[in-house]
Amino acid sequence: MSVKHALSRGLELGRSVFQLGLLKPFGRAAAKLRADRLRVGQPARTVQPQAFLPSRYRYYRTSLRGLAAQLQSAGFRRRFGAGSPRNRAVFLAFGLGVGLIEQQLEDDRRSAATCQEIQAVFRKKKFQSPLRPFTSGYKLEDYVIGKQIGKGSNAAVYEAAAPFAFPKESGSRCSLVELKEDEDEGQTARSLSCCSLRNFPLAVKMMWNFGTGSSSEAILRSMSQELVPAGPLALNKEREQITLDGHFGVLPKRVSAHPNVIRVYRAFTADVPLLPGAQEEYPDVLPARLNPDGLGNNRTLFLVMKNYPCTLRQYLEVSIPSRRQSTLMVLQLLEGVDHLCRQGVAHRDLKSDNVLLEFDSDGCPRLVITDFGCCLAQSDSNLQLPFNSIWVDRGGNASLMAPEVATAVPGAGVVIDYSKADAWAVGAISYEIFGQRNPFYRAVGLESRSYQEKQLPPLPSSVPADVQLVIHLLLRRNPNKRPSARVAANMLHLSLWGRKALANQDSTGMRKLADWLLCQSAVVLLKGCSGPSGNTVESELQRSFLSNLELEDLRSAVGYLLYGREQRPACILSA
Numbered sequence: 001m002s003v004k005h006a007l008s009r010g011l012e013l014g015r016s017v018f019q020l021g022l023l024k025p026f027g028r029a030a031a032k033l034r035a036d037r038l039r040v041g042q043p044a045r046t047v048q049p050q051a052f053l054p055s056r057y058r059y060y061r062t063s064l065r066g067l068a069a070q071l072q073s074a075g076f077r078r079r080f081g082a083g084s085p086r087n088r089a090v091f092l093a094f095g096l097g098v099g100l101i102e103q104q105l106e107d108d109r110r111s112a113a114t115c116q117e118i119q120a121v122f123r124k125k126k127f128q129s130p131l132r133p134f135t136s137g138y139k140l141e142d143y144v145i146g147k148q149i150g151k152g153s154n155a156a157v158y159e160a161a162a163p164f165a166f167p168k169e170s171g172s173r174c175s176l177v178e179l180k181e182d183e184d185e186g187q188t189a190r191s192l193s194c195c196s197l198r199n200f201p202l203a204v205k206m207m208w209n210f211g212t213g214s215s216s217e218a219i220l221r222s223m224s225q226e227l228v229p230a231g232p233l234a235l236n237k238e239r240e241q242i243t244l245d246g247h248f249g250v251l252p253k254r255v256s257a258h259p260n261v262i263r264v265y266r267a268f269t270a271d272v273p274l275l276p277g278a279q280e281e282y283p284d285v286l287p288a289r290l291n292p293d294g295l296g297n298n299r300t301l302f303l304v305m306k307n308y309p310c311t312l313r314q315y316l317e318v319s320i321p322s323r324r325q326s327t328l329m330v331l332q333l334l335e336g337v338d339h340l341c342r343q344g345v346a347h348r349d350l351k352s353d354n355v356l357l358e359f360d361s362d363g364c365p366r367l368v369i370t371d372f373g374c375c376l377a378q379s380d381s382n383l384q385l386p387f388n389s390i391w392v393d394r395g396g397n398a399s400l401m402a403p404e405v406a407t408a409v410p411g412a413g414v415v416i417d418y419s420k421a422d423a424w425a426v427g428a429i430s431y432e433i434f435g436q437r438n439p440f441y442r443a444v445g446l447e448s449r450s451y452q453e454k455q456l457p458p459l460p461s462s463v464p465a466d467v468q469l470v471i472h473l474l475l476r477r478n479p480n481k482r483p484s485a486r487v488a489a490n491m492l493h494l495s496l497w498g499r500k501a502l503a504n505q506d507s508t509g510m511r512k513l514a515d516w517l518l519c520q521s522a523v524v525l526l527k528g529c530s531g532p533s534g535n536t537v538e539s540e541l542q543r544s545f546l547s548n549l550e551l552e553d554l555r556s557a558v559g560y561l562l563y564g565r566e567q568r569p570a571c572i573l574s575a
């Protein structure tokens, strides 16, 4: 064997150790890696070996470090170093190969550190409420209630105003007299520009209470899921909070504020009033005091939120958002779902009626996930629900129930994992956002429990290829093959803002991407300093992305995207 040949053999050997783990300690990791590649139909050379394998990769990396140390040991050097020139060449090249590994590990360390530093900078900036902070509002009498703006199967929602809670951006403060005059004018259309939203910046949701009793304790307990998006000051410390937290039990889990999740500013119990339309629209749920035939209890729960101009469904009925806006809308839902998942909450009733919509200063729709009445919010945060009897509630919305939830059969030891269920629902709603019928509603007729991925209707060719890929991956039946909301969101972020970095991305390191992340952070920070452009949907999304940066999630997103760009979605689905 020539020295040149020996050198190249040595290099190859060093590289092989990294890629496949030929030596004994790496055998298991390599086998799993190969199996995973086969499972995702991933070509051997094009995608990072670490993609899709966060925890395994860590093991693999630690083992490689051990190997490098071994190689440097004196015994190893003596054995090869004292041999023929050919052996020395093999050893030299082998060392070089291992040197490359070390370099890559160093790159990884630096990229991970960059991600952590960026995350720390953006986590510090807390999401600000659009309303001026207010200290009162714990009684129904604190509000002027306007027209009914919505109704579901559990509640009626009314526009409301309180002189102490007007939007920060609105300089004008209307008096209650002005508000009443506006009301008398009888406005009908609801749009962001109309006075209705300016005069009634709040919405009050009045829950229908029948069967729970009229004590505050019972009401708060039985409707506690509605309190999951409630802010820290939502409950009156002296009354409701003590009821829940102090004498009787544990305060329900709450999620922190996020631009794509509704915020409940106040929650209190009060006697059911006779509000506009009550006798005509929901007489049965009124208490006997208001309707002798009514079945409702005398008291119920009220939730105070920001008033939004419409739901996602209402908006899509009358508007055709641009491709970019639609992509931003899907991304917002994924960011909202990721935020919930991280805090151990599965919404379980995602649908376009449960997404509210307003517009930012650029006219881009901003989406917020609302109505947490069916959510799973356990204190241990693992999103696993023991499913040992048919009486266990699997959540709302049967049509948009993820396959792993819809097909679960109750039994001893059965557990439903909800960690990717909402992400699946976002995949289904994405069809509506891109102007198509939701494939899981009656008109198209797929059933989540039985559909095959190849039956999913094609998305219009105008939908960007990366977005199509994300939607198809979100609708994978097997949750192990489905990306999490975080990874799917990362894919869209990279596709929207990191195209150049991605185009230059090779399969060996994340350094170029880390450089791009630093530039992106600088841009977002500067935008934040330059006034209102920091409050646009795009800026909020970019901040969400940067404050949740994890190297492994980013790697997985890159892996999926690079692979998807080489394959057509249909091939991925059949893999």
Ligand SMILES: Nc1ncnc2c1ncn2[C@@H]1O[C@H](COP(=O)(O)OP(=O)(O)OP(=O)(O)O)[C@@H](O)[C@H]1O
Residues within 6 Å of the ligand: 149, 150, 151, 152, 153, 154, 155, 156, 157, 203, 205, 305, 306, 307, 308, 309, 310, 311, 353, 354, 356, 370, 371, 373
């Ligand atoms: N903050 C808000 N701003 C404007 N409209 C709202 C707001 N909250 C709710 N709505 C309207 O009220 C409707 C009913 O609200 P919501 O979905 O919370 O009630 P629900 O009875 O819990 O619904 P479901 O039948 O899904 O259980 C919504 O579809 C929407 O049209």
